[in-house]
Amino acid sequence: xSDIKSILEKSEGLSGYRVTESATKSYELFFVHKKLxxxxxxxxxxxxxxxxxxxxxxVGDATFHLYRSMTDEDIAAKIREATARARLVFNKPYELxxxxxxxxxxxxxxxxxxxxxxxxxIADAVFTADTIPGGSIxxxxxxxxxxxxxxxxxxxxxKKQTVNRVMIEAIPTFTDEKQSVELYEDYRFTxxxxxxxxxxxxxxxxxxxxxxxxEKLPEGRTINVVLLPEEIxxxxxxxxxxxxxxxxxxxxxxxxxxxDLQHGDGDKLTITMKSVVEGSERxxxxxxxxxxxKDTTVIKDGIVAESFGSIRFGQYLGVEDPSGALGCIRVExxxxxxxxxxxxxxxxxxxxxxxxxxxxxxxxxxEIRLAYLHDGNKVVPLTGISMSAKLSEVLGSLELxxxxxxxxxxxxxxxxxxxxxxxx
Amino acid sequence: MPFSKYxxxxxxxxxxxxxxxxxxxxxxxxxxxxxxxxxxxxDKNMSVIRDSEGECGFVIKMHSGRSFYEYxxxxxxxxxxxxxxxxxxxxxLSGPLTGRQIETAEVSDVxxxxxxxxxxxxxxxSDETLLDFCKEVSKALCEKDEKVLxxxxxxxxxxxxxxxxxxxxxxxQCYGWANAYALVIYNDGKMVEARHTEGSDSLAEVMExxxxxxxxVIDLARHLVKAxxxxxxxxxxxxxxxxxxxxxxxxxxxGVEMDQFVKDRALAKYFVGKYVASPITNMHDGAAATHSVAxxxxxxxxxxxHDTxxxxxxxxxxxxxxxxxxxxxxxxxxxxxxxxxxxxxxxxRMTNTFFSPGTDKLEDMIASIKHGYMLFExxxxxxxxxxxxxxxxxxxxxxxxDGKLTENYVSPVVMSGSVPELLKSISMISDxxxxxGAGHCGKGYKEWVRVSDGGPNLKVRVKxx
Numbered sequence: 001x002s003d004i005k006s007i008l009e010k011s012e013g014l015s016g017y018r019v020t021e022s023a024t025k026s027y028e029l030f031f032v033h034k035k036l037x038x039x040x041x042x043x044x045x046x047x048x049x050x051x052x053x054x055x056x057x058x059v060g061d062a063t064f065h066l067y068r069s070m071t072d073e074d075i076a077a078k079i080r081e082a083t084a085r086a087r088l089v090f091n092k093p094y095e096l097x098x099x100x101x102x103x104x105x106x107x108x109x110x111x112x113x114x115x116x117x118x119x120x121x122i123a124d125a126v127f128t129a130d131t132i133p134g135g136s137i138x139x140x141x142x143x144x145x146x147x148x149x150x151x152x153x154x155x156x157x158x159k160k161q162t163v164n165r166v167m168i169e170a171i172p173t174f175t176d177e178k179q180s181v182e183l184y185e186d187y188r189f190t191x192x193x194x195x196x197x198x199x200x201x202x203x204x205x206x207x208x209x210x211x212x213x214x215e216k217l218p219e220g221r222t223i224n225v226v227l228l229p230e231e232i233x234x235x236x237x238x239x240x241x242x243x244x245x246x247x248x249x250x251x252x253x254x255x256x257x258x259x260d261l262q263h264g265d266g267d268k269l270t271i272t273m274k275s276v277v278e279g280s281e282r283x284x285x286x287x288x289x290x291x292x293x294k295d296t297t298v299i300k301d302g303i304v305a306e307s308f309g310s311i312r313f314g315q316y317l318g319v320e321d322p323s324g325a326l327g328c329i330r331v332e333x334x335x336x337x338x339x340x341x342x343x344x345x346x347x348x349x350x351x352x353x354x355x356x357x358x359x360x361x362x363x364x365x366x367e368i369r370l371a372y373l374h375d376g377n378k379v380v381p382l383t384g385i386s387m388s389a390k391l392s393e394v395l396g397s398l399e400l401x402x403x404x405x406x407x408x409x410x411x412x413x414x415x416x417x418x419x420x421x422x423x424x
Numbered sequence: 425m426p427f428s429k430y431x432x433x434x435x436x437x438x439x440x441x442x443x444x445x446x447x448x449x450x451x452x453x454x455x456x457x458x459x460x461x462x463x464x465x466x467d468k469n470m471s472v473i474r475d476s477e478g479e480c481g482f483v484i485k486m487h488s489g490r491s492f493y494e495y496x497x498x499x500x501x502x503x504x505x506x507x508x509x510x511x512x513x514x515x516x517l518s519g520p521l522t523g524r525q526i527e528t529a530e531v532s533d534v535x536x537x538x539x540x541x542x543x544x545x546x547x548x549x550s551d552e553t554l555l556d557f558c559k560e561v562s563k564a565l566c567e568k569d570e571k572v573l574x575x576x577x578x579x580x581x582x583x584x585x586x587x588x589x590x591x592x593x594x595x596x597q598c599y600g601w602a603n604a605y606a607l608v609i610y611n612d613g614k615m616v617e618a619r620h621t622e623g624s625d626s627l628a629e630v631m632e633x634x635x636x637x638x639x640x641v642i643d644l645a646r647h648l649v650k651a652x653x654x655x656x657x658x659x660x661x662x663x664x665x666x667x668x669x670x671x672x673x674x675x676x677x678x679g680v681e682m683d684q685f686v687k688d689r690a691l692a693k694y695f696v697g698k699y700v701a702s703p704i705t706n707m708h709d710g711a712a713a714t715h716s717v718a719x720x721x722x723x724x725x726x727x728x729x730h731d732t733x734x735x736x737x738x739x740x741x742x743x744x745x746x747x748x749x750x751x752x753x754x755x756x757x758x759x760x761x762x763x764x765x766x767x768x769x770x771x772x773r774m775t776n777t778f779f780s781p782g783t784d785k786l787e788d789m790i791a792s793i794k795h796g797y798m799l800f801e802x803x804x805x806x807x808x809x810x811x812x813x814x815x816x817x818x819x820x821x822x823x824x825x826d827g828k829l830t831e832n833y834v835s836p837v838v839m840s841g842s843v844p845e846l847l848k849s850i851s852m853i854s855d856x857x858x859x860x861g862a863g864h865c866g867k868g869y870k871e872w873v874r875v876s877d878g879g880p881n882l883k884v885r886v887k888x889x
Contacts, residue, residue: 027514030769032687035526037748041514042496044481044767050474063474067481068498069430085473085551092470120518139687169868171689173810182689182810186869211811220656250467251573252609252617316469353806353815358836360615363653365889367815367840369808384813386840388656388889424656424889 004049005152007072011079013087015059016052016096016154019066020288021045024147027115031140034127041115051079052096052154053086060089094315097291099156104285107278108190110164115144118166118192125194126170129201132209134174137201138182141169157290165190165281170201174208181211181383183351183370188281188408207350211370214383220424224346225387226415231355233410235364236329238357240271243298245309249316254359255304262302264396266419267334271299273308273326274411282327282409291324302395331412334400341415345375347382347423348415357391364391364418389421425544427598428458428585430480437500438589441484444508446591449486449493451531454500455724456482456587457766464551466558467576468566473555476580481766484511485725485747490525492748496767528751535592540721544600544625546581554579557604557631561638565608568642573615576607577634581627582874588726597721601874603862604630606637610645616835618645623717623861623876644820651820651835656889660796661839662789662824662881665858669877670802670816671884672707672777673865675843676700677877678807680709680734681760681772681867682745686752690809695740701847703738706780707879711759716876717861718775725761725770732758738848746772764871771867779879782853789852789883791827797888798822798829799837802863812843821888841887854881 008017028040047066052059062085064078110118122142130137143166150160166189173182185204187197227235239261247253255261262268275293276283287293289311296308307319314322351370356363365388373380401415438454445452463476482500486493495511517525558577565575581602588595607619620637622630663671676692684690692700701707711720711729722728725747732742745753746761749772762773790798801819808814816839823832839846859878866872 024767026767028769029521031524032526032752034524036491036517036521036524037526037686037752038492038494038769039515039517040494040496040769041511042767043514044496044498048475065475065478065480069480088552088555089471089473116516116518116521120521123521138689169870171687173688180688180810184868249469250576250609252615254615353808353813354804356804356817356836356838360617361651361653361835363836365838367806367813367838369811369813383811384842386656386815386838386887386889388653388838390653422656422889424887 003072004066004075007075008079011076011083013053013083014051015054018050018096018151018153018289019047021047021150022147024145027119027144029119029123029142031123033136033138049082051082051086053083054093055087056090058090059093060086060091062086062089092316094312096153096155097157097289097311100159100290100292102159102285105162106190106283108164109192110144110166110190111146113192118144121194122166122168122197125197126168126201129198129205132205134176135205135209136173137170138173139171143167151286151288151290153290159286159290161285163281168197172201172204172208174205174212176212179212181208183208183211190279190281207370210381211383214370214381216384217382217423220422222420222422224344225418225421225423226346226348227418228350229405229407229410229412229414231349231352232412232416233329233408234355235357236271236331236410236412238359240273240298240329242359243304243307245307245313245317245319245322248307249313257304259304260302261299261304262395266397267400268302269299270297270301270332272297272330273323274328274330275326277328277330277406277409277411279406280328280409280411284327287325289324293324293326294321296323296326328409328411331400333402333404333413336399336401336415336417341417342374345373346417348372348374359391362391364389364394385423387421387423389418394418425546425583425598425600427539427541427596431456431458431585431587434500435587435589438587440504441500441507442589442591444504445484445486445511448512449488451487451533451590453485453588453590453726454482455766458585459583461580461582463578463580464554464558465576465578466555466562467574468562471555471559473551479765483763483766487531489530490527494769526752529754531747531751533590533592537594540597542599542625545627546583546600546602549627561606561634564638565606565641568638571610571612572608573611574609578605579631588722590726593726595722595726599720601625601717601861602627602630604634606634606641608641608645610649612649614649616645616648618648621860621862647833648820648835651833654821654834654837654888658885658887660793661884661886661888662793662798663884664798664800664881665856665878666802666860667799667818668779668879668882669777669860670805671846671882672779672879673774673875673877674805674807674816675814675846676707676734677709677774677777679809679812679843680743681774682743682753683749683772684809685743686749691812692740692743692809698740699738700740700844701735701738702850704782704853705735705738705847705850706733707735707778708733708780709744709774709777711775714776714778714859716776716859717874718876723759723761724763725757727757727759727761730759744772744774746770762873764873768871771871773867773873774865774875776859776876778859778877779853779882781855781857781880784852784854786854786856786881789854789881790824790829792852792883793824793827796824797834797837798824803836814843814846815840838889839886840889846884846886849885850882852883856880
């Protein structure tokens with residue numbers, strides 16, 4: 001980083017620069033059934049250089065990738081090329097992130113273990129769950145990452161952050177005499193808790209076993225549908241992106257501050273974009289601009305409140321103290337309890353092939369690989385069904401569970417109830 | 425577009441490292457990548473020039489009859505003995521795992537030395553010309569209609585250089601592809617996005633076709649604002665080439681990626697030689713099967729590009745494999761080993777995937793439908809090769825009533841259901857053929873590679889929601 005800084009500072013014609021760098025070391029294991037197919041290790045650096053040129057009352061910028069293979073001469077040539085490119089770009093002026101230094105590390109215990117030992121212990125924790133007759137883990141991929149990120153700019157930003165994280169991709173499968181079915185498991189963590197891994201995989205294996213017994217709905221019906229955190233997160237991100245500075249600047253936003261998104265008597269959404277959610281691998285103390293991040297409530301009690309996003313687009317919109325590009329999301333809990341949930345029949349979606357949320361077309365829906373129909377004391381596994389509803393109607397009547405959990409970048413209710421959804 | 429000077433200069437380093445690691449492994453390969461891509465974009469407010477999905481680095485693959493080992497890094501210069509030791513240290517296994525390793529046949533290392541080049545016209549276009557093109561598209565879209573909130577023009581040339589070296593093999597390839605997009609955000613009581621996508625190895629061609637698409641994009645936006653949700657149900661459907669490709673890709677392409685066979689994750693494994701589709705159906709995949717975005721000369725395992733017929737007259741005849749899966753299955757790799765980038769693992773992946781054309785005329789296909797829809801433009805799709813369920817989303821559909829396309833647009837449209845039911849319902853196939861080279865495909869939810877898909881119009885019966 002010091003080399004590129006010195007070359008940039010010697011370069012002519014620049015009014016500013018920014019360099020981002022992510023140095024990642026990984027250790028990766030790939031299992032086929034319980035056999036080890038591939039062992040991988042990586043030692044890579046991804047780095048981007050952005051040069052800024054003030055010209056003709058505008059600011060132009062251009063970004064290039066910096067590779068380890070580049071010589072000083074190569075880098076100088078890339079800077080000259082980027083400077084010429086920036087002169088072709090006529091954008092509204094904006095200030096880079098102001099001077100600031102930081103050295104942070106997300107809380108973790110993963111760095112206490114040698115990667116090959118951690119890999120083995122994670123594999124053991126996964127395969128410990130493989131105890132159901134007929135069940136198996138047909139594929140398992142373990143990725144152990146340590147990433148050192150750094151941002152510098154010409155105004156004196158120099159911020160560093162270390163993130164240790166693990167991602168597991170597992171395919172729990174269940175086979176009986178008639179068929180074999182599988183589900184997909186993507187589990188991420190920053191702290192090694194083998195019993196949690198085993199519990200997570202066990203739950204998915206049990207669901208795979210239920211999928212074998214699952215049936216289609218005999219006929220389409222309108223019914224309450226429960227979403228779990230993975231799908232809730234997708235829905236919430238769609239709502240949040242409408243409040244992003246860049247979305248607003250490019251005129252792609254549907255709503256503005258003060259708009260009521262929830263016409264109905266359901267729980268009101270309060271959504272806060274956050275820099276750090278404890279336990280989330282997406283937590284970050286600064287963004288790619290090196291900007292200090294400010295948690296921002298974008299929807300409060302169902303009403304569009306503040307916007308969020310990068311300092312550049314914040315400045316374009318005249319925001320006095322832009323939030324920075326926040327990567328985590330917090331949703332406040334609601335009033336839904338397990339007891340209340342049982343009062344009417346509902347379908348709980350535990351595995352979807354991907355939820356489709358289209359605010360432009362007022363649509364929410366998707367194909368459901370495994371769900372449970374709860375009808376009184378009866379619980380029936382369902383598969384091969386799809387659901388669809390008007391997004392505006394869902395938002396008006398939704399109910400949020402009183403309990404919360406962290407999953408991915410999401411910290412919020414463990415369940416979201418959508419009323420009167422068409423399920424086929 | 426010349427082959428990467430940097431990779432060319434690294435041939436000796438690669439050979440030396442292969443030789444050094446060859447002291448520890450029976451098979452060692454090195455793939456060097458130097459991929460350059462620049463995105464040019466303009467809308468009514470701003471413009472952008474930036475490197476997009478480039479990469480430059482190496483992945484070293486090692487094998488001695490048990491597990492495969494890989495090491496990815498940005499540079500391999502320096503003392504090779506020291507570097508080889510660093511690699512061996514970084515891929516070491518915890519003791520108990522050594523007993524869990526697979527056992528496979530040796531990897532064949534057939535001698536070959538060849539340099540492949542496919543020329544492009546990228547050098548004919550300056551940064552200024554390409555950014556001006558984007559500004560021109562943006563301006564043209566914005567000036568067409570006062571209801572246009574924003575018009576966006578994008579063009580992105582993508583140049584690939586790859587070097588593959590083993591003890592017996594030295595291959596290089598150099599090719600390019602360009603995509604351009606015209607996209608409009610339009611509000612007439614309801615806000616919609618409409619777009620046109622082009623792909624070719626000729627920048628001149630994609631720019632010309634994108635310029636010519638402006639009226640079409642605006643017309644589509646005007647229709648989409650009036651689009652209504654579709655009434656869920658099972659319908660007779662005609663697909664455009666994009667949706668045909670989506671079906672090929674999601675319904676069956678993922679299901680014949682043979683690393684899924686190894687993991688018992690694909691039902692297709694048990695259907696080789698059996699009818700899986702209507703007898704008029706033929707389907708191919710391969711980097712050498714047609715000319716599009718995934719038309720490379722050799723894959724990321726150094727296997728030459730193939731044209732693999734997957735379905736022949738409705739019968740499943742072959743799958744797609746990378747080196748590791750073929751080695752475990754005892755088959756010959758089909759040139760489908762692809763990586764997201766040099767730092768990621770190679771998997772069995774699709775390339776250019778399409779249904780072959782038939783003999784029907786599109787107008788006859790539409791005329792054969794009493795009530796149904798013609799579906800257009802891929803939005804996204806998700807596979808389920810184990811259980812043969814699909815979900816594909818089309819951007820929009822046009823209602824067909826009494827054998828004629830109407831002015832009634834529906835959007836979005838989600839096709840879902842059982843793969844065999846869908847493929848066996850194919851009753852007519854048009855004589856038109858188009859492959860759309862602008863897609864990206866993930867494996868599960870990661871490992872993105874560029875793919876194309878397409879084919880003729882199909883008449884199918886499917887659940888829409």
